[in-house]
Amino acid sequence: MKDNLSIMIVGVGGQGTLLASRILGAAIIKSDLDVKVSEVHGMSQRGGSVVTYVKGAKTVNSPIINEGEADVILAFEQLEAARWLKYLKPDGHIITNIQTIDPMPVITGTTEYPTEIIKKIEDKGVSIQTVDALSLARESGSEKVVNVVLIGAMAKKTDIPLNVWEEALKSTVPAKFLDINLTAFSKGYNL
Amino acid sequence: MKELMLGNQAVARGIYEAGCKVVSSYPGTPSTEITEFAAQYEEVYAEWAPNEKVAAEVAIGAGIQGARSLCAMKHVGLNVAADPVYTASYTGVNGGVVIAVADDPGMHSSQNEQDSRHHAIASKIPMLEPSDSAECLEFTKLAFELSEKFDTPVMLRLTTRVAHSRSLCELSEREERELVPYEKNPAKFVMMPAMAIKRHVFVEDRMARAAEWGNTAEINFIKNNKKAEFGVITSGISYQYAREALGDKASFLKLGMVNPLPTKLICDFIDRFEKVYVIEELDGIIESFCRANYKGNTKIIGKDLFSPLGELSQSIIADKILYNTPASVELDETLPSRPPVLCAGCPHRGLFYTLKKLKLTVSGDIGCYTLGALAPLSSLDSCICMGASVSALHGMEKARGEEFAKRSVAVIGDSTFMHSGITGIINTAYNGGNTTTIVLDNSITGMTGHQQNPTTGKTLKGKDAPQVNIVKLAEAVGYNPENIAICDPYDLAQTEATIKAQLEKDGPSLVISQRPCALLKTVKHAPALKVDSDKCIGCKMCMRIGCPAISMKDGKAVIDSTQCVGCGVCQQMCKVGAL
Numbered sequence: 001m002k003d004n005l006s007i008m009i010v011g012v013g014g015q016g017t018l019l020a021s022r023i024l025g026a027a028i029i030k031s032d033l034d035v036k037v038s039e040v041h042g043m044s045q046r047g048g049s050v051v052t053y054v055k056g057a058k059t060v061n062s063p064i065i066n067e068g069e070a071d072v073i074l075a076f077e078q079l080e081a082a083r084w085l086k087y088l089k090p091d092g093h094i095i096t097n098i099q100t101i102d103p104m105p106v107i108t109g110t111t112e113y114p115t116e117i118i119k120k121i122e123d124k125g126v127s128i129q130t131v132d133a134l135s136l137a138r139e140s141g142s143e144k145v146v147n148v149v150l151i152g153a154m155a156k157k158t159d160i161p162l163n164v165w166e167e168a169l170k171s172t173v174p175a176k177f178l179d180i181n182l183t184a185f186s187k188g189y190n191l
Numbered sequence: 192m193k194e195l196m197l198g199n200q201a202v203a204r205g206i207y208e209a210g211c212k213v214v215s216s217y218p219g220t221p222s223t224e225i226t227e228f229a230a231q232y233e234e235v236y237a238e239w240a241p242n243e244k245v246a247a248e249v250a251i252g253a254g255i256q257g258a259r260s261l262c263a264m265k266h267v268g269l270n271v272a273a274d275p276v277y278t279a280s281y282t283g284v285n286g287g288v289v290i291a292v293a294d295d296p297g298m299h300s301s302q303n304e305q306d307s308r309h310h311a312i313a314s315k316i317p318m319l320e321p322s323d324s325a326e327c328l329e330f331t332k333l334a335f336e337l338s339e340k341f342d343t344p345v346m347l348r349l350t351t352r353v354a355h356s357r358s359l360c361e362l363s364e365r366e367e368r369e370l371v372p373y374e375k376n377p378a379k380f381v382m383m384p385a386m387a388i389k390r391h392v393f394v395e396d397r398m399a400r401a402a403e404w405g406n407t408a409e410i411n412f413i414k415n416n417k418k419a420e421f422g423v424i425t426s427g428i429s430y431q432y433a434r435e436a437l438g439d440k441a442s443f444l445k446l447g448m449v450n451p452l453p454t455k456l457i458c459d460f461i462d463r464f465e466k467v468y469v470i471e472e473l474d475g476i477i478e479s480f481c482r483a484n485y486k487g488n489t490k491i492i493g494k495d496l497f498s499p500l501g502e503l504s505q506s507i508i509a510d511k512i513l514y515n516t517p518a519s520v521e522l523d524e525t526l527p528s529r530p531p532v533l534c535a536g537c538p539h540r541g542l543f544y545t546l547k548k549l550k551l552t553v554s555g556d557i558g559c560y561t562l563g564a565l566a567p568l569s570s571l572d573s574c575i576c577m578g579a580s581v582s583a584l585h586g587m588e589k590a591r592g593e594e595f596a597k598r599s600v601a602v603i604g605d606s607t608f609m610h611s612g613i614t615g616i617i618n619t620a621y622n623g624g625n626t627t628t629i630v631l632d633n634s635i636t637g638m639t640g641h642q643q644n645p646t647t648g649k650t651l652k653g654k655d656a657p658q659v660n661i662v663k664l665a666e667a668v669g670y671n672p673e674n675i676a677i678c679d680p681y682d683l684a685q686t687e688a689t690i691k692a693q694l695e696k697d698g699p700s701l702v703i704s705q706r707p708c709a710l711l712k713t714v715k716h717a718p719a720l721k722v723d724s725d726k727c728i729g730c731k732m733c734m735r736i737g738c739p740a741i742s743m744k745d746g747k748a749v750i751d752s753t754q755c756v757g758c759g760v761c762q763q764m765c766k767v768g769a770l
Contacts, residue, residue, distance in 0.1 A: 026195070037358075046531040061434040085520060102739075105527045106742070107737065107738075107743075108734065
């Protein structure tokens with residue numbers, strides 16, 4: 001892979017972004033690069049907007065990614081893709097799940113969920129790919145593997161070899177769920 | 192062997208490798224995983240104490256008897272533990288004692304943004320500050336060595352970005368250690384005036400020696416760059432941000448020990464440059480030290496450029512020093528915020544809905560249920576610190592009178608009640624209070640990610656333990672047994688009736704709102720509910736409980752089957768039987 005990669009995984013607390021970042025971190029480490037992964041724990045995990053930063057390079061100093069610095073944003077939810085867009089490098093790439101989850105201000109009716117998010121991002125000249133990760137997860141056998149479908153879709157965009165990803169999955173996912181996760185990964189990877 | 196480790200996990204590895212024997216902590220973000228990972232090592236005894244004061248005393252006691260011991264907490268936990276810690280500074284140690292404290296700049300999960308370095312200075316205790324996981328491991332081991340070398344507890348300060356990021360660590364074997372022999376020594380360990388006066392002399396001398404050590408210590412190092420245009424003095428995560436932002440434009444003095452600070456090292460470094468930036472999150476502690484001790488002509492720049500609020504980042508530093516901002520794109524509209532919410536099926540939801548419906552004043556506390564302050568439940572009137580709900584409500588009653596007590600409640604979680612709510616109900620009973628306390632018993636410490644506590648029947652290491660009986664406890668401190676009731680917050684009618692009845696009672700009363708956290712693996716969920724869209728009239732009654740699984744689509748309620756756990760609270764809200 002290229003020797004400098006900054007990836008953000010964004011979503012809603014409870015969607016499994018943490019595990020996704022661990023799989024990604026494990027894959028980069030197997031590529032013999034320095035790695036830092038920054039996570040969110042505690043209150044903001046409870047259904048809030050969550051972000052995980054994963055950085056690989058010869059030497060990584062800061063564990064976080066700032067505005068205009070991400071090569072790839074992997075979004076688990078459309079509004080979160082829009083929210084974190086400004087963190088993308090102008091020539092970066094977004095992969096987003098098409099799922100939408102209403103935030104509480106929308107549920108309580110004080111504001112509305114934005115319309116046509118994908119189109120608005122495309123109109124800004126940003127490279128964006130959509131994934132129906134929930135359907136693919138169901139096809140894989142569980143709604144819980146949405147995160148691994150998305151990691152699969154993102155994996156295709158890196159030049160980390162497939163076997164490295166599979167090794168990374170084996171080292172991060174419990175053995176009894178490995179098969180279903182490998183299926184989910186390949187569904188994302190083969191899109 | 193190199194391993195990708197969370198900062199907190201690396202501290203735990205340091206605990207293991209240093210031959211530490213006893214760990215006692217109270218969970219608190221961002222420190223919790225230190226103790227959880229430490230508990231995974233068979234060789235390390237690790238426990239959850241009911242609060243940080245108890246935990247610190249356990250660690251201090253283990254240290255007196257010659258074991259290396261550690262106590263971990265979040266920044267506000269150090270306030271609770273301050274009493275024993277400040278005096279342990281005087282007694283010093285026998286086996287090494289380390290106090291790991293995790294600050295939360297930016298308040299990702301905290302009620303304030305205090306800077307723990309002030310505690311290190313005030314208590315006259317050396318403090319180390321790692322900047323990544325490798326240093327977390329190395330500094331933890333060094334902290335034990337310094338504790339024994341200088342006869343002092345040592346603080347290890349982390350911040351959220353260090354505690355909760357993963358980076359590579361080099362692992363070593365554990366070094367088993369014999370207990371340091373204990374000899375009775377009241378002049379050192381019995382702190383009463385005659386002895387403490389002498390120990391204070393020792394403390395002042397010790398800190399002078401530690402500061403001198405810091406002038407040549409490897410953890411306080413200089414990274415020179417030939418092209419450097421200015422100097423930077425920094426520590427912890429700010430060092431990583433500054434390196435990334437400034438690269439070879441600066442030479443760096445990176446301080447691994449942030450208390451006491453090394454005067455000569457710092458002043459000599461400053462003197463080499465025309466301009467030195469002091470880059471530190473929160474308060475300008477290193478900067479103030481520089482200004483107080485450096486007498487030369489170099490311009491020192493710190494908090495006049497960098498805010499004491501929140502976190503720093505490579506962008507902030509690049510922007511402030513190099514006027515360099517990367518290009519980025521964003522949408523042209525304001526996006527809805529996504530604040531944290533109570534989970535689908537959270538037992539606190541039904542309770543807070545009831546409190547709002549009854550229009551009660553609610554004295555709040557620290558935990559997941561602090562989220563009851565947010566719309567649409569909007570229940571809490573106040574939230575100060577662990578345990579304050581009960582005692583603050585007592586104060587409110589004494590200010591406003593008995594009638595007020597019939598229109599107000601305190602809410603406190605099971606773990607928080609163990610932490611410091613018990614003393615509150617003792618005070619209420621003892622001083623003739625009439626307030627109603629509601630213990631939100633969800634059978635776990637929730638917000639920090641499911642830790643056992645004295646009410647759950649399990650220890651940190653998974654052993655069975657006696658369960659505190661909250662009913663008997665309340666009776667024992669003076670609550671009338673008739674003033675103690677239990678309700679199920681999934682049953683709105685019963686919950687409302689129970690609270691109303693207790694509010695009317697003479698004397699103090701207690702309600703235990705009992706239902707396990709919906710995220711517990713042991714909790715069996717009911718099937719997800721479905722909306723009968725023919726019956727749904729779009730009245731939005733079900734939306735009043737603020738459940739993240741319910742939304743409106745085309746004028747009808749819709750339930751997200753991936754989130755709904757079938758708790759049935761929304762069914763009780765629906766007047767037309769559409770759920």
